[in-house]
Amino acid sequence: MLDQAPQRSARSILKDVFGYDAFRGNQAAIIERVAAGGDALVLMPTGGGKSLCYQVPGLLRDGLAVIVSPLIALMDDQVATLDELGVAAVALNSTLSNDEQREIAERIRRGEIKFLYLAPERLVQPRMLAFLQNLQIALFAIDEAHCVSQWGHDFRPEYLQLGQLAELFPGVPRIALTATADKRTREEIAQRLHLENAERFLSSFDRPNIFYRIQPKDQPRKQLLAFLAARKGDAGIVYCLSRKKVEEVAEFLSAQGFPALPYHAGLPSDLRAYNQKRFLNEEGLIMVATIAFGMGIDKPNVRFVCHLDLPKSLEAYYQETGRAGRDGLPADAWMAYGLQDVIFLKQMLSNSEGDERHKRVEQHKLDAMLALCEEIRCRRQALLAYFDEDLPQPCGHCDTCVDQVQTWDATEPARQGLSAIYRSGQRYGVGHLVDILLGRDNDKIRAVGHQHLPVFGIGKALSEGEWRTLFRQLVARGLADVDLEGYGGLRLSDSCRPLLRGEVTLELRRDLKPQQAAKASGSSASQLVRGEEREQWEALRTLRRKLAEEHSVPPYVIFPDSTLLEMLRSQPRSLDEMARVSGVGARKLERYGQAFLEVLNGAGEGEAPKVVQDLRHELVSLARAGMTPAQIASQLNCGEKSVYNMLAEAIGRQQLSLEQALDLPEELLGAIQDAFLDGEGELPPVAAIVEQFAGQVPEGVLHCVRAALQAEFEV
Ligand code: ADP
Numbered sequence: 001m002l003d004q005a006p007q008r009s010a011r012s013i014l015k016d017v018f019g020y021d022a023f024r025g026n027q028a029a030i031i032e033r034v035a036a037g038g039d040a041l042v043l044m045p046t047g048g049g050k051s052l053c054y055q056v057p058g059l060l061r062d063g064l065a066v067i068v069s070p071l072i073a074l075m076d077d078q079v080a081t082l083d084e085l086g087v088a089a090v091a092l093n094s095t096l097s098n099d100e101q102r103e104i105a106e107r108i109r110r111g112e113i114k115f116l117y118l119a120p121e122r123l124v125q126p127r128m129l130a131f132l133q134n135l136q137i138a139l140f141a142i143d144e145a146h147c148v149s150q151w152g153h154d155f156r157p158e159y160l161q162l163g164q165l166a167e168l169f170p171g172v173p174r175i176a177l178t179a180t181a182d183k184r185t186r187e188e189i190a191q192r193l194h195l196e197n198a199e200r201f202l203s204s205f206d207r208p209n210i211f212y213r214i215q216p217k218d219q220p221r222k223q224l225l226a227f228l229a230a231r232k233g234d235a236g237i238v239y240c241l242s243r244k245k246v247e248e249v250a251e252f253l254s255a256q257g258f259p260a261l262p263y264h265a266g267l268p269s270d271l272r273a274y275n276q277k278r279f280l281n282e283e284g285l286i287m288v289a290t291i292a293f294g295m296g297i298d299k300p301n302v303r304f305v306c307h308l309d310l311p312k313s314l315e316a317y318y319q320e321t322g323r324a325g326r327d328g329l330p331a332d333a334w335m336a337y338g339l340q341d342v343i344f345l346k347q348m349l350s351n352s353e354g355d356e357r358h359k360r361v362e363q364h365k366l367d368a369m370l371a372l373c374e375e376i377r378c379r380r381q382a383l384l385a386y387f388d389e390d391l392p393q394p395c396g397h398c399d400t401c402v403d404q405v406q407t408w409d410a411t412e413p414a415r416q417g418l419s420a421i422y423r424s425g426q427r428y429g430v431g432h433l434v435d436i437l438l439g440r441d442n443d444k445i446r447a448v449g450h451q452h453l454p455v456f457g458i459g460k461a462l463s464e465g466e467w468r469t470l471f472r473q474l475v476a477r478g479l480a481d482v483d484l485e486g487y488g489g490l491r492l493s494d495s496c497r498p499l500l501r502g503e504v505t506l507e508l509r510r511d512l513k514p515q516q517a518a519k520a521s522g523s524s525a526s527q528l529v530r531g532e533e534r535e536q537w538e539a540l541r542t543l544r545r546k547l548a549e550e551h552s553v554p555p556y557v558i559f560p561d562s563t564l565l566e567m568l569r570s571q572p573r574s575l576d577e578m579a580r581v582s583g584v585g586a587r588k589l590e591r592y593g594q595a596f597l598e599v600l601n602g603a604g605e606g607e608a609p610k611v612v613q614d615l616r617h618e619l620v621s622l623a624r625a626g627m628t629p630a631q632i633a634s635q636l637n638c639g640e641k642s643v644y645n646m647l648a649e650a651i652g653r654q655q656l657s658l659e660q661a662l663d664l665p666e667e668l669l670g671a672i673q674d675a676f677l678d679g680e681g682e683l684p685p686v687a688a689i690v691e692q693f694a695g696q697v698p699e700g701v702l703h704c705v706r707a708a709l710q711a712e713f714e715v
């Protein structure tokens with residue numbers, strides 16, 4: 001039905017179908033090119049809006065749009081999204097039965113399908129190609145086009161065969177898209193996919209909504225908790241290197257009240273799939289994962305990506321952190337890194353298979369990663385520079401920009417540190433070296449006679465922590481090497497000679513004190529909604545979750561967070577106003593507009609809207625079933641405070657008894673009741689006694705007790 005209006009413009013499709021007001025970046029130019037029948041090669045970062053670049057021309061042109069995508073999860077997501085927009089789309093994949101496939105083929109022949117998603121190996125089957133040659137094809141889109149690159153880590157041999165589309169479908173435009181930045185991959189795509197005549201569209205690879213922070217690792221779990229403290233209820237990914245650590249951290253976080261799931265290649269595949277599905281469909285879950293997790297994860301509202309271990313390269317760091325904030329809303333990339341990471345990665349590298357040349361390349365990549373960690377200038381400038389992009393000004397949105405990193409002249413201590421390495425025979429680890437420098441007269445020192453070294457005790461001007469930082473930075477800058485055969489002892493490297501000879505000076509980054517760092521990490525980007533908006537925000541999310549369940553799609557397919565947020569801020573009062581909200585297209589307006597309006601406008605005035613009623617209903621049953629307020633909060637996906645408020649209301653309406661709502665020790669309950677009944681006449685407000693019970697019970701408990709007393713009086 002959508003393709004029956006040939007003269008529709010790209011802009012009207014954008015508004016009517018997708019509900020957006022304006023194209024972003026290169027979208028308009030790309031769409032114009034492809035809609036007119038030209039080829040395009042599109043390089044755009046994650047979240048840049050690549051899908052619209054082929055979906056809009058697909059709708060503008062007659063015939064079937066064919067999209068090649070490497071992963072089933074990606075296809076299903078896109079099909080669900082189009083489906084919600086009222087656009088006919090299907091994915092052909094191996095999970096379908098023969099009958100189902102035949103039926104889809106029939107529907108395609110009848111022209112009932114606008115978008116066909118399939119994997120490359122399926123597309124290039126002779127039968128499939130013959131089938132498509134008998135149809136009118138609007139365009140071919142080749143998503144994740146970097147999979148054609150033999151040098152990349154996502155290489156898919158089947159992609160090599162996609163080049164033949166050029167000859168088999170001469171008049172059909174082809175558009176290849178990727179978020180991989182480097183030049184070599186770009187050239188390979190153009191050549192192997194026969195896109196020599198494609199117009200190239202390069203976007204900036206900056207992800208302006210991501211706040212970057214890299215902290216020295218001190219007590220990583222504590223640091224992680226400090227970071228997460230301000231992000232309760234947000235979804236995020238925590239990357240760890242080993243499977244064991246993944247499981248431990250997931251358990252630890254869950255025990256600390258941050259619901260977390262593990263994901264690594266060693267888990268049974270059904271559990272892996274289950275955890276991934278939960279991460280996509282539920283809100284506020286943390287995925288603790290190895291790098292096995294992420295490719296094809298299109299969840300737009302991942303609010304943070306944390307690294308508890310150092311990635312091997314900036315390419316990996318950029319890609320992994322890039323999974324945060326696809327929706328364009330504020331997101332965080334946070335990492336804790338320490339000397340142990342460096343030693344570990346270097347050891348892994350030296351033990352890896354492969355020729356010397358390969359190892360040298362990997363070594364350079366690791367060095368670039370380390371340089372970013374110790375960067376004293378803007379992190380974003382450094383990161384983009386690595387991808388040959390020039391950001392003229394410091395970004396103002398990374399830790400080095402906002403914390404105003406201090407540097408210090410470390411020339412003299414660095415020489416002392418290097419001497420300590422040299423004098424002790426270039427085989428001791430940092431712990432021992434620090435003991436020497438601080439002049440610690442212990443058994444280990446005495447056993448090897450190091451109390452007689454000339455460097456013994458010369459470093460008392462620095463603390464142990466400062467020495468550790470210094471050694472980490474010496475290794476990160478390649479001034480000292482890690483002994484890879486032994487136990488991580490340090491050696492001098494050739495590049496430290498000029499420093500030892502006094503020909504150069506050394507300026508180093510001063511680490512933030514742990515308290516400062518914890519504070520800083522809690523105060524950056526995230527936190528989408530303000531306190532007073534919370535309740536309505538939760539109500540909107542609850543409605544979305546309910547609709548998502550009914551339609552068996554992830555919540556963000558109903559509406560992305562950015563759309564809910566705009567509803568919250570613009571408070572539409574009518575369907576007309578609702579239609580103006582970005583992300584509300586014609587079909588979604590028709591399906592969901594009214595329900596969301598009710599949530600926005602109904603609360604507080606007369607009859608509560610249907611969803612709010614449902615929510616209360618559910619709350620009462622959960623409380624009766626014996627759930628604690630905290631459990632109810634996580635079940636209903638709303639704040640504990642609102643749970644207490646609703647409990648108090650339910651008690652007031654005598655739908656719940658106080659005992660059903662709360663599990664309070666007899667004595668404490670008595671004390672609270674006494675406090676309320678102390679005066680004469682009217683019950684005092686909660687505020688009057690809240691001080692008295694501060695730290696003993698949440699304020700919400702007092703509201704519940706008061707509601708119970710009041711209900712009793714009224715009878
Ligand atoms: P990519 O595939 O490049 O990572 P997507 O195509 O998934 O990005 O788009 C990211 C998000 O941005 C999606 O939620 C999409 O609907 C939204 N989006 C894309 N283009 C626009 C636009 N012009 N205006 C508003 N939102 C947009």
Ligand code: ZN
Nearest residue numbers: 378395398401
């Ligand atoms: Zn910056």
